[in-house]
Amino acid sequence: MKYHSNKEMKKIFSPAYREHYVEGYSMGLNPFQQFNGRKKNDAFVAGFNSGRLDYERMNGYISEGIPQRIVTDKVLEDFLIAGLLGLPIDDDGYTSHQIDMIEKWYESGIEKYDPNQSISLFELLEKNGILIN
Structure with a gap:
């Protein structure tokens, strides 16, 4: 089990982090959306990866077709x-x-x-x- 430091926990609960995470998550859920490097903050990347994992859990791997x-x-x-x-x-x-x-x-x-x-x-x-x- 991975434990987060207090600094990491504060970052996770910040409104800005949450906003970037949700934006990344919603893009990750969209199978037509590709990840691009213009949004490289940790929250967006974590959200995108989480959204993509949820999409593929329900619909199968994107590499197998949409x-x-x-x-x-x-x-x-x-x-x-x-x-x-x-x-x-x-x-x-x-x-x-x-x-x-x-x-x-x-x-x-x-x-x-x-x-x-x-x-x-x-x-x-x-x-x-x-x-x-």
Whole structure:
């Protein structure tokens, strides 16, 4: 386990560091974005590397090609909710790597599926004019 000095910890919690980290992270999540040397501060590089690792965890290595559909945390949460509600899913356009990730989230939802709770939710949604097919 790596321990950080107080100086490193203060740097991590500074607003400027956080801003550069988030900027790097969001660029790392974009598979079309390449890292360039113009932003060389530690926060940006750490954020970019973290974002790229998250992208590749969900979508596979960029070197293997960019998939037709991109999986994000939001997409995975949608599949989890579909599993919780017992809804069928559409997995067209996803790679086998992505489908493996999606199945884990969907199955996690199915494990928690309660038909009685789903009926109550569907009734509430319908009462508010939201229909789910």
